[in-house]
Amino acid sequence: xxxxxxxxxxxxxxxxxxxxxxxEAILAEAARHGxxxxxxxxxxxxxxxxEPLVEIETAAGRVAYGPVSAADVPGLFKANxxxxxxxxxxxxxxxEMPYLKNQERLTYARVGITDPVSxxxxxxxxxxxxxHAALTMSPADIVAVVTDSGLRGRGGAAFPAxxxxxxxxxxxxxxxxxVCNADEGDSGTFSDRMIMEGDPFVLIEGMTIxxxxxxxxxxxxxxxxxxxxxxxxxxxxxxxxxxQGYLGAxxxxxxxxxxxxxxLGAGAYICGEETALLESLEGKRGQVRFKPxxxxxxxxxxxxxxxxxxxxxxxxxxxxxxxxxxYRSFGMGRSRGTLPLQLAGNIKHGGxxxxxxxxxxxxxxxxxxxxxxxxxxxxxxxxxGPLGAYLPESQFDTxxxxxxxxxxxxxxxxxxxxxxxxxxxxxxQARYAMEFCTxxxxxxCTPCRIGSTRGVEVIDRMLSGDNPVKQEVVLRDLxxxxxxxxxxxxxxxxxYPVISALNHFPEDFHTRKTNALNA
Amino acid sequence: MSTSPKRVIPIKVERxxxxxxxxxxxxxxxxxxxxxxxxxxxxxxxxxxxxxxxxPDDAIPLIASALNVTRAEVHGVVTFYHYFRTHKPxxxxxxxxxxxxxxxxxxxxxxxxxxxxxxxxxxxxxADGAITLEPIYCLGxxxxxxxxxxxxxxxxxxxxxxxxxxxAAARKEV
Numbered sequence: 272x273x274x275x276x277x278x279x280x281x282x283x284x285x286x287x288x289x290x291x292x293x294x295e296a297i298l299a300e301a302a303r304h305g306x307x308x309x310x311x312x313x314x315x316x317x318x319x320x321x322e323p324l325v326e327i328e329t330a331a332g333r334v335a336y337g338p339v340s341a342a343d344v345p346g347l348f349k350a351n352x353x354x355x356x357x358x359x360x361x362x363x364x365x366x367e368m369p370y371l372k373n374q375e376r377l378t379y380a381r382v383g384i385t386d387p388v389s390x391x392x393x394x395x396x397x398x399x400x401x402x403h404a405a406l407t408m409s410p411a412d413i414v415a416v417v418t419d420s421g422l423r424g425r426g427g428a429a430f431p432a433x434x435x436x437x438x439x440x441x442x443x444x445x446x447x448x449x450v451c452n453a454d455e456g457d458s459g460t461f462s463d464r465m466i467m468e469g470d471p472f473v474l475i476e477g478m479t480i481x482x483x484x485x486x487x488x489x490x491x492x493x494x495x496x497x498x499x500x501x502x503x504x505x506x507x508x509x510x511x512x513x514x515q516g517y518l519g520a521x522x523x524x525x526x527x528x529x530x531x532x533x534x535l536g537a538g539a540y541i542c543g544e545e546t547a548l549l550e551s552l553e554g555k556r557g558q559v560r561f562k563p564x565x566x567x568x569x570x571x572x573x574x575x576x577x578x579x580x581x582x583x584x585x586x587x588x589x590x591x592x593x594x595x596x597x598y599r600s601f602g603m604g605r606s607r608g609t610l611p612l613q614l615a616g617n618i619k620h621g622g623x624x625x626x627x628x629x630x631x632x633x634x635x636x637x638x639x640x641x642x643x644x645x646x647x648x649x650x651x652x653x654x655x656g657p658l659g660a661y662l663p664e665s666q667f668d669t670x671x672x673x674x675x676x677x678x679x680x681x682x683x684x685x686x687x688x689x690x691x692x693x694x695x696x697x698x699x700q701a702r703y704a705m706e707f708c709t710x711x712x713x714x715x716c717t718p719c720r721i722g723s724t725r726g727v728e729v730i731d732r733m734l735s736g737d738n739p740v741k742q743e744v745v746l747r748d749l750x751x752x753x754x755x756x757x758x759x760x761x762x763x764x765x766x767y768p769v770i771s772a773l774n775h776f777p778e779d780f781h782t783r784k785t786n787a788l789n790a
Numbered sequence: 791m792s793t794s795p796k797r798v799i800p801i802k803v804e805r806x807x808x809x810x811x812x813x814x815x816x817x818x819x820x821x822x823x824x825x826x827x828x829x830x831x832x833x834x835x836x837x838x839x840x841x842x843x844x845x846p847d848d849a850i851p852l853i854a855s856a857l858n859v860t861r862a863e864v865h866g867v868v869t870f871y872h873y874f875r876t877h878k879p880x881x882x883x884x885x886x887x888x889x890x891x892x893x894x895x896x897x898x899x900x901x902x903x904x905x906x907x908x909x910x911x912x913x914x915x916x917a918d919g920a921i922t923l924e925p926i927y928c929l930g931x932x933x934x935x936x937x938x939x940x941x942x943x944x945x946x947x948x949x950x951x952x953x954x955x956x957x958a959a960a961r962k963e964v
Contacts, residue, residue, distance in 0.1 A: 622933050
């Protein structure tokens with residue numbers, strides 16, 4: 272009898288709940304029972320509330336068990352789980368679980384299924400098909416496919432990727448760069464981390480295609496240092512891609528060159544802003560640059576540079592493989608393709624959900640997410656990271672679409688959805704937004720650097736009952752200045768969570784005022 | 791004979807480096823190996839902190855000289871980034887997430903418990919030298935908060951009890 276394949280994720284989220292201990296226990300228990308097993312450390316399926324999620328390969332398909340702690344393992348062996356048998360922790364066939372079955376996984380097609388650092392596994396699951404297609408095309412044709420697919424930057428700003436690429440292709444110069452923005456600093460987001468840990472080759476392939484399309488021969492992945500697991504997975508994958516001729520001086524014998532290197536950030540949120548990131552890559556303080564010149568013309572070391580988010584670049588291989596029309600056929604309006612949503616915070620079924628644009632927030636929160644983790648009513652939701660607006664229940668029917676969110680003065684950003692129950696104090700959240708800006712502002716422009724500090728002070732005065740009506744006027748005026756006067760989105764968007772909290776949850780500010788006045 | 795008051799010309803004397811000869815050699819070797827990389831400063835600082843646990847003030851002149859930049863420029867970079875620290879940390883570094891997703895599931899209560907039970911504030915080190923506590927803004931474990939990073943290992947669903955268990959285990963390790 273051949274060895275039974277058992278999958279235990281190596282994803283950092285699974286490991287944060289003891290996946291390594293579970294894996295060790297499975298090997299020990301299998302040896303004790305004399306059962307031959309092959310343990311594969313896969314990426315996460317994205318059903319994070321079930322981590323560590325263990326899967327057994329059976330004739331009918333992979334069967335899921337979770338959450339499996341090391342202490343559960345002897346009982347599972349007793350119940351004969353290596354044959355896929357019933358158990359209180361069993362969830363049946365993984366692919367049939369509703370959370371997964373109802374998704375549209377394009378970019379994440381392989382995540383959780385393959386061994387992330389096995390190049391042969393990647394090839395067997397349609398890997399490098401996009402690169403092979405790109406190698407038969409002219410650079411202008413590759414750029415045209417990306418433009419036609421409707422792919423927009425997934426980092427948050429939603430700028431059409433094809434237009435950026437076209438500018439770099441048209442820029443003259445002996446040296447151009449592809450830079451991947453992997454400084455995923457928004458709270459509530461982990462889609463970049465999951466793909467870098469769960470399918471690093473797809474990012475390598477996407478960046479290589481970008482290089483071929485624009486004439487860039489050097490790529491950098493700027494990775495936040497908070498992600499040590501992703502760093503390890505990327506470096507392993509890059510080494511084997513070099514070994515098999517997918518990176519280097521002569522990619523697959525095409526005569527085209529592309530080199531790739533991971534560089535670590537150092538805990539500065541602002542380095543997720545593209546020009547600050549470029550400064551940081553150059554070895555400087557991560558301060559925002561004035562634009563123009565655009566990075567596409569004068570970017571890294573002053574050379575033409577494509578700078579895209581992880582998910583943007585990781586979506587390119589499937590577009591080149593299946594065509595622009597296929598990708599375009601998902602989504603709504605001007606938001607084409609799929610968006611990996613990340614359900615986070617106080618949510619029962621937190622995890623990664625890749626769906627076409629167009630679901631409403633309510634469907635995501637209740638039908639997919641199962642409501643709050645605490646079981647209390649959901650009161651507020653912050654979408655798009657620490658610079659995103661807080662949405663009240665009355666806005667939960669907004670479809671997830673870039674334009675629809677912009678229409679309610681909110682933003683979809685990187686697809687992170689952070690859920691709060693009714694125990695949240697929205698005045699404290701507003702204060703935190705300003706405080707975060709004081710900690711993370713790069714200091715280059717005054718509205719952001721000074722405005723955020725004044726913002727914390729004004730909110731404090733407001734909440735202490737010091738002439739609150741007047742303070743609110745000052746706060747709104749200050750926010751107006753920050754929105755219009757800041758150099759980048761850090762200072763320009765910090766007012767969004769503040770003003771939305773003030774507009775939609777005034778009672779949190781007023782109750783305090785009344786209490787303070789009565790005290 | 792009248793004596794006019796003597797004018798004292800201040801001469802700046804370089805203080806001797808506090809770095810041991812072994813550490814100086816180590817920083818020198820890191821600089822030598824990495825200095826030709828484009829944008830070499832961050833990679834060098836990462837390696838120095840990785841080897842010594844922090845970026846000592848006295849490493850700055852060595853790095854500046856290797857890269858042919860001013861000390862002020864290196865100092866400016868070291869102090870810009872939250873990750874680089876200029877003081878030796880405890881044997882373990884425990885970073886607690888302060889971001890919104892962790893706040894939504896009790897992050898603030900955990901933060902208060904951590905400071906109280908370790909009897910230190912953020913950036914402090916416990917009296918026994920075992921733990922340095924630091925804030926961090928998002929670890930990408932937002933569906934399983936509150937999250938923490940103990941040295942290089944991510945932790946999820948960190949309740950106060952789990953926090954105490956992690957600290958106790960870390961204290962036992964040398």
